[in-house]
Every structure is written in structure tokens, then in C-alpha cells.
């Protein structure tokens with residue numbers, strides 16, 4: 001039989017809309033598992049109903065708040081921005097209208113207002129927040145996410161891959177370093193996997209990256225975001241791995257460089273308060289422009305800052321380092337201009353703008369065993385082999401690999417194990 005589920009919504013004014021098909025199931029009745037809705041049916045149904053209900057409610061709210069609260073004048077619309085509302089029954093993509101501020105409000109405050117922001121300030125449904133918090137307090141977060149995905153229609157979302165370069169001392173040429181690339185692939189709905197390789201040693205680095213993502217369920221048309229430190233080798237690794245991929249400069253790395261520059265500017269302020277304040281406000285402006293995706297103007301500000309620092313004359317001891325950092329920052333922003341996004345907008349839409357673990361991945365994968373501080377030297381091959389073991393140990397795939405090599409390890413049936421031993 002065919003089961004069709006219709007949805008009909010009556011608005012606050014009592015107007016009833018047309019009935020709309022939200023889900024349909026073909027139901028044979030032959031075996032016990034045919035009876036009733038299956039888990040997948042239930043998830044599809046909940047997600048479809050949720051999408052429609054949330055959209056209608058968001059539209060109703062926006063309509064109700066279209067006019068100025070003070071004088072009742074209808075405010076002009078200035079487009080909309082995307083909002084991802086995360087609910088227990090799936091994530092819902094919404095367009096949040098942006099309205100011009102009413103003339104009666106005078107000159108103070110923001111130029112536009114977004115009514116939906118008042119209804120959905122955190123972009124997460126309180127119940128989802130509650131369940132995530134409750135389950136994550138009982139089991140590790142990844143396990144909590146798996147639990148949620150088992151029973152609820154949490155969507156197959158974007159895969160975010162954070163990649164970073166790191167350096168270790170070369171065994172063959174003790175004055176030189178060579179580059180390691182490490183990273184973490186983080187699907188929204190699955191446990192993360194680590195990846196590590198030695199640049200130049202691994203002959204098929206793209207293949208290695210692709211394989212990790214494929215094992216996490218990468219689909220041909222899946223949205224993939226690569227968040228990187230902007231390094232040339234790391235960036236080239238992300239090219240052509242999958243068609244629907246975008247390359248984004250990780251906000252963490254921008255913020256980190258700005259923080260270093262701010263520290264120098266504070267040092268300048270100790271010698272010349274006015275000059276220091278001016279540089280700090282210039283840096284603040286640059287950060288604001290970058291956060292809002294205005295790469296073109298941010299580039300100009302970064303160039304201005306470089307010139308301003310170069311022109312400084314004072315006995316601040318770190319002036320040389322400050323000038324070098326400002327120069328590097330200007331080049332960094334320029335060479336990564338194609339990978340700058342509107343970070344603020346993405347952040348408000350609940351999307352990842354930083355792998356957040358950027359540094360911690362490098363540390364987790366590299367530091368301890370590679371003994372950065374002790375300046376241990378490595379061969380490329382040795383480093384590569386250790387990275388393969390280390391990344392697998394981190395994401396829990398080392399044991400299955402050993403079990404494939406040594407089938408006896410996988411045998412937890414005592415009788416069989418005895419037979420293996422006897423043989």
C-alpha cells in the first residue's frame with residue numbers, strides 16, 4: 001500500500017492553506033519489519049514537517065515585525081541573509097530579512113534590523129541544546145552526536161576539513177626542516193578522522209585525503225569546506241579533491257596573526273601612547289573588515305598598516321619584528337584574498353569558520369612524538385610512517401588495521417582463539 005502524509009496549516013487569522021504532501025511511503029505487508037513506520041521513515045517525516053512548520057512560523061514572525069514598533073511605518077527591506085536553525089528534527093535553512101531602520105529612530109544604532117534575530121537569537125532550538133548538553137554530559141561528545149543521529153533526522157551535512165602545515169627537523173640535512181601536513185576531517189554527523197602526511201614523501205597525498213573522506217561517507221555532490229592556514233602546499237592539496245569544495249582561510253589563523261600585531265602595537269603605546277592607539281584602532285578596523293568579508297578594503301588597510309609601521313621612528317626594541325610581521329600579514333592577506341569569506345555571516349548562520357583545533361591537531365599529531373622542543377631530527381620516511389600510526393591511534397582506526405594484518409587479534413571467541421593458538 002501507499003501511505004501519504006498531508007500537512008495543512010491554519011494561520012493566526014484563521015486562514016487554512018492547501019493540504020500539502022510531506023511524505024509518502026510504499027508499505028508492503030509481508031514480514032514483521034514491514035509493519036509500521038521504520039526509523040528512516042520516521043526521520044524523513046519529522047524532518048519534512050519540521051522544515052515546513054519552522055518556515056511558516058519564521059515568515060509569520062517576520063511579517064508581524066515588518067513595521068516600525070514606534071510609529072507603525074512599514075520598513076523597507078534590504079535583502080536577507082541565510083540562517084541555519086538547528087532543531088531536534090533537523091536543521092532548517094531560513095532567509096532572515098534585513099530591514100532598514102525607520103527614519104523616526106534618529107541617527108543612532110545599526111542601519112538595519114533583522115527581526116528573526118529576536119526570535120532565534122542562538123540559532124539552536126532550546127530542546128536540541130538541552131538534549132545535546134544532557135547526552136554530552138553522560139558520554140563523549142562524538143558518541144552523543146552518534147546517538148542523536150541514530151534516532152533523529154540530524155542531517156547529512158557539510159564535511160569540514162581542517163588542514164595545517166607543521167615543520168620538523170630533517171635528519172639528512174640538519175639545518176633544514178621539512179613540512180608535515182596534518183588535519184582533521186569533521187563531518188557534521190559523524191566522528192572525526194585524522195590525517196597526516198609528509199609533504200613530498202607521500203606520492204599520492206590527495207588520494208590519502210580522499211580515502212579518509214570517502215570512509216566518512218563523502219558523496220559526489222557533498223558540500224565540503226577546507227579550512228586551512230593558507231599555506232601553499234596545504235592549499236594545493238585541497239584542489240580537485242571533490243567538485244563541491246570551497247577553500248576558506250581559517251579564521252583562527254587570521255585572528256592569531258592579528259593578536260601578535262596587537263601585542264606589538266601595545267608595546268609601541270608604551271613609548272608613544274598616541275601612535276600606539278592609532279595603530280591599535282587601525283588593527284581593529286582591519287579585523288572588522290576581515291570578519292565581515294570585505295577583503296578588498298582589508299587588503300588596503302593591511303598595506304597601510306605595513307607602511308605606517310615601517311615609517312615609525314622610536315627606540316621600541318621590537319620595532320624590526322613588528323615591521324616584519326606587518327609586512328608578512330599584508331602578503332598573507334593578499335595571497336589568500338580568494339579564500340576570505342564573510343566570517344561574521346557564516347558564524348551567525350551556525351557554520352564553522354575555524355577548525356578551532358587547528359593548533360591542537362598539530363599538537364596532538366605532531367608535538368609529543370616528534371618532540372618539537374627537543375629538536376629531534378627525522379627522516380621523511382620515518383616521519384611519514386609515524387604519522388600514519390599516530391593519526392590512526394587518535395581516531396581509533398589503528399586496532400581494526402592491526403586486526404586486518406593479524407586476524408587472530410580480532411577473535412574474541414575463546415574457542416577459536418584456542419584453535420589458533422593450538423595451530
Ligand SMILES: [Zn+2]
Nearest residue numbers: 068071102104
Ligand atoms: Zn518609525
